[in-house]
Amino acid sequence: MANTDTPDIIYTKVDEAPELASGSLLPIIQRFASAAGITVGTRDISLAGRILAAFPDYLTDDQRQPDHLKALGEIVRTPAANVIKLPNISASEPQLVAAIRELQGQGHTLPDYPFDPQTDDEKAVRARYDALKGSAVNPVLREGNSDRRAAPAVKKYAQANPHRMGDWSPDSKTRVATMSAGDFFSNERSATLPGATGAKVVLETATGETVLKDGLSYPEGTVVDATCMSAAALDAFLAGEIEKTKSEGILFSLHMKATMMKVSDPIIFGHAVKQFLAPVFEKYGDEMKALGVSPNAGLGDLLERVKDRKDILQAIDACMADRPAMYMVDSGKGITNLHVPSDVIIDASMPALIRGGGKGWGPDDKEHDAVCVIPDSSYAPVYDEAIRFFKENGKLNPATAGTVQNIGLMAQKAEEYGSHPTTFEIPQAGTVRMILDDGTVLHETQVEAGDIWRSSNARKAPIEDWVHLAIARQKETGYRAIFWLDEARPHDAELIKYIKPILDAEGVADRFEIMTPRAATRASLETITRGESCISITGNVLRDYLTDLFPILELATSAKMLSIVKLMNGGGLFETGAGGSAPKHVQQLLAENHLRWDSLGEFCALGESLKFLAQTHDNARARVLGEAVEAATQEVLDHGRSPSRKAGEPDNRDSHYWFARYWAEALAAQSDDAGLAEEFGPVARALAEAEAQITGELAAAQGSAADTGGYYHPDAEKLASVMRPSATLNGIIG
Numbered sequence: 001m002a003n004t005d006t007p008d009i010i011y012t013k014v015d016e017a018p019e020l021a022s023g024s025l026l027p028i029i030q031r032f033a034s035a036a037g038i039t040v041g042t043r044d045i046s047l048a049g050r051i052l053a054a055f056p057d058y059l060t061d062d063q064r065q066p067d068h069l070k071a072l073g074e075i076v077r078t079p080a081a082n083v084i085k086l087p088n089i090s091a092s093e094p095q096l097v098a099a100i101r102e103l104q105g106q107g108h109t110l111p112d113y114p115f116d117p118q119t120d121d122e123k124a125v126r127a128r129y130d131a132l133k134g135s136a137v138n139p140v141l142r143e144g145n146s147d148r149r150a151a152p153a154v155k156k157y158a159q160a161n162p163h164r165m166g167d168w169s170p171d172s173k174t175r176v177a178t179m180s181a182g183d184f185f186s187n188e189r190s191a192t193l194p195g196a197t198g199a200k201v202v203l204e205t206a207t208g209e210t211v212l213k214d215g216l217s218y219p220e221g222t223v224v225d226a227t228c229m230s231a232a233a234l235d236a237f238l239a240g241e242i243e244k245t246k247s248e249g250i251l252f253s254l255h256m257k258a259t260m261m262k263v264s265d266p267i268i269f270g271h272a273v274k275q276f277l278a279p280v281f282e283k284y285g286d287e288m289k290a291l292g293v294s295p296n297a298g299l300g301d302l303l304e305r306v307k308d309r310k311d312i313l314q315a316i317d318a319c320m321a322d323r324p325a326m327y328m329v330d331s332g333k334g335i336t337n338l339h340v341p342s343d344v345i346i347d348a349s350m351p352a353l354i355r356g357g358g359k360g361w362g363p364d365d366k367e368h369d370a371v372c373v374i375p376d377s378s379y380a381p382v383y384d385e386a387i388r389f390f391k392e393n394g395k396l397n398p399a400t401a402g403t404v405q406n407i408g409l410m411a412q413k414a415e416e417y418g419s420h421p422t423t424f425e426i427p428q429a430g431t432v433r434m435i436l437d438d439g440t441v442l443h444e445t446q447v448e449a450g451d452i453w454r455s456s457n458a459r460k461a462p463i464e465d466w467v468h469l470a471i472a473r474q475k476e477t478g479y480r481a482i483f484w485l486d487e488a489r490p491h492d493a494e495l496i497k498y499i500k501p502i503l504d505a506e507g508v509a510d511r512f513e514i515m516t517p518r519a520a521t522r523a524s525l526e527t528i529t530r531g532e533s534c535i536s537i538t539g540n541v542l543r544d545y546l547t548d549l550f551p552i553l554e555l556a557t558s559a560k561m562l563s564i565v566k567l568m569n570g571g572g573l574f575e576t577g578a579g580g581s582a583p584k585h586v587q588q589l590l591a592e593n594h595l596r597w598d599s600l601g602e603f604c605a606l607g608e609s610l611k612f613l614a615q616t617h618d619n620a621r622a623r624v625l626g627e628a629v630e631a632a633t634q635e636v637l638d639h640g641r642s643p644s645r646k647a648g649e650p651d652n653r654d655s656h657y658w659f660a661r662y663w664a665e666a667l668a669a670q671s672d673d674a675g676l677a678e679e680f681g682p683v684a685r686a687l688a689e690a691e692a693q694i695t696g697e698l699a700a701a702q703g704s705a706a707d708t709g710g711y712y713h714p715d716a717e718k719l720a721s722v723m724r725p726s727a728t729l730n731g732i733i734g
């Protein structure tokens with residue numbers, strides 16, 4: 001159970017742009033909520049916070065920090081859970097190392113990250129750090145399935161104020177490149193367990209048997225998959241695509257999810273780095289290894305490690321000159337697609353490219369067509385089909401387009417996104433077997449050295465909950481509803497065995513279609529192009545991909561999505577949009593003290609959280625507050641109070657001023673709770689009267705560099721002074 005000092009609503013402390021925004025927004029939320037006797041407290045799930053919590057034995061008493069993620073992981077399993085979850089960093093190795101260095105520089109005596117652990121102590125430290133890598137937060141908190149959609153007000157606003165879309169030409173050379181054999185898709189096997197069982201994964205080679213994983217345990221009805229990516233097939237595919245891209249004269253780009261797929265995708269990324277620089281690795285591979293080079297950490301780390309070796313640097317330059325131009329993350333600074341594994345993340349990167357008319361930035365700081373390499377072919381067809389659709393039909397018109405909602409299977413680490421503990425880079429050729437407690441071999445895979453073997457699973461209770469959630473959403477909307485599943489794919493075929501009987505039992509089979517991801521992409525794009533709407537009912541990966549893809553096309557950003565996780569034990573987890581922590585926004589704030597982060601996702605989540613509190617605690621004041629949040633959000637949209645992108649114009653802090661004012665005005669105007677109306681009448685008046693003063697103070701803060709005292713672990717006071725520069729506003733909020 002949650003302990004007694006658990007606040008009514010937990011607001012997560014995170015990283016980067018959303019954490020900066022919280023510096024301004026959270027005091028407003030706490031002030032308004034306190035008027036209704038509602039407590040809003042924080043729990044720290046930031047990367048720095050998680051590092052500190054993992055190393056109490058290295059820190060002084062006052063530096064130690066409790067493990068808030070663990071505590072939250074318990075809270076989300078209770079019916080009382082009410083958590084507003086902001087986006088956090090899912091750290092790649094370079095980000096983790098940078099965060100450790102920053103904390104060390106602030107006087108935290110943390111151990112260095114052991115790149116090449118030798119002793120038992122070093123191996124233990126490395127294991128502790130590695131547990132913090134990648135998507136280590138979301139899967140712990142997401143104890144429910146996902147319901148993501150644009151709120152009607154947000155969709156209406158986007159239709160009335162359509163954003164700019166790049167033009168698509170039928171002659172565009174942009175295309176998706178994906179494997180046709182030897183990948184996870186082609187090698188998949190799947191089975192549903194007839195009873196609860198333990199299991200282990202073993203590798204048998206010519207020299208003996210190694211247990212890769214023991215102590216697995218699955219409840220009855222779990223769908224358990226096994227599959228593998230052939231390293232040889234991957235290398236041949238990458239080498240071929242590099243050559244082909246060069247002959248096409250367009251940009252080479254690689255789109256992975258190295259954060260969420262934290263074991264498999266950095267390895268695949270590393271293969272791409274090695275293939276791109278193949279002649280360099282052939283000549284200097286051993287020497288670079290001795291210098292600590294790991295291709296999985298990216299070209300940026302590699303260049304840093306060989307910076308004193310002119311011969312290697314020259315070989316790299318010569319090789320790059322002979323390669324296709326690369327899609328750039330920051331052409332001004334020379335940061336390529338292959339510099340850092342977490343710089344280009346497929347869910348955000350592919351939609352941005354598609355929205356832009358199929359263009360990526362080249363090293364010449366100009367836009368070009370691009371080959372989008374997505375090695376595994378399980379979900380690549382979605383992007384391939386979207387690109388084909390826009391080449392044939394031209395860009396989507398956001399003024400008239402309908403919407404695609406999503407119901408995603410996510411609970412209990414469903415599918416690929418829960419597969420890290422059972423993903424292995426195979427050290428030696430042999431056979432991998434998944435063996436159940438009674439000795440049954442569930443899955444058997446022939447592997448070569450370097451292959452990536454993985455097992456994913458989806459449990460019965462989450463699958464059934466997901467189907468029921470989809471039925472409820474379809475009933476509520478009446479929309480066309482499509483399960484994005486491929487009957488010919490083993491895993492999907494097992495899911496379909498669950499879905500069909502539930503739809504039949506509920507008498508709603510005629511309201512649902514089942515289509516392959518490719519066919520569903522086309523059907524959904526055709527539907528929204530006609531101005532109609534539909535529901536995508538997907539597994540965990542497509543939940544992630546589609547809730548960036550469609551919002552970015554329809555609304556320009558996924559940050560404005562309603563993103564609700566109905567927790568399976570009764571609580572509520574309200575995510576703030578479907579996007580991430582926007583590192584580019586932090587760069588701008590640090591350089592010119594302008595934060596373009598839009599907190600609309602936070603406003604939407606707050607409204608839902610308050611209404612949920614009203615329902616679960618029979619708290620009428622929470623309902624009044626929640627309804628007033630919705631009214632305020634509508635006003636923010638109607639009056640165009642969202643942040644501008646340019647320094648010198650209203651930013652995130654201004655939008656919070658307006659949100660507070662509209663919220664206070666809505667509370668003052670309502671008649672359900674006279675006490676709240678009386679309390680907020682003067683607040684609303686004070687905010688209105690001081691408008692010029694407050695907006696003037698906020699504008700005066702912009703223009704020069706901002707100091708928050710740290711990137712990963714900012715200084716609380718410095719951050720507050722950057723994010724709350726209006727003494728007048730602070731005085732009214734208190």
Ligand SMILES: NC(=O)C1=CN([C@@H]2O[C@H](COP(=O)(O)OP(=O)(O)OC[C@H]3O[C@@H](n4cnc5c(N)ncnc54)[C@H](OP(=O)(O)O)[C@@H]3O)[C@@H](O)[C@H]2O)C=CC1
Nearest residue numbers: 087088089090259345348559579580581582583584597598
């Ligand atoms: N739920 C979670 O915890 C999630 C976390 N992440 C993490 O976020 C980090 C960054 O990921 P990335 O792939 O760059 O994706 P992001 O969604 O963070 O950023 C991509 C771009 O989307 C736009 N954007 C995102 N949110 C907002 C917002 N609230 N207001 C305005 N614009 C917004 C920005 O565009 P522009 O620059 O043009 O303004 C931004 O640069 C990674 O560490 C990743 O692991 C990613 C997804 C979800």
Ligand SMILES: O=C(O)CCC(=O)C(=O)O
Nearest residue numbers: 090135138259260544578
């Ligand atoms: O946890 C992560 O790394 C990213 C999550 C994400 O992109 C999403 O859920 O949409």
Ligand SMILES: [Mg+2]
Nearest residue numbers: 347544548578
């Ligand atoms: Mg995502």
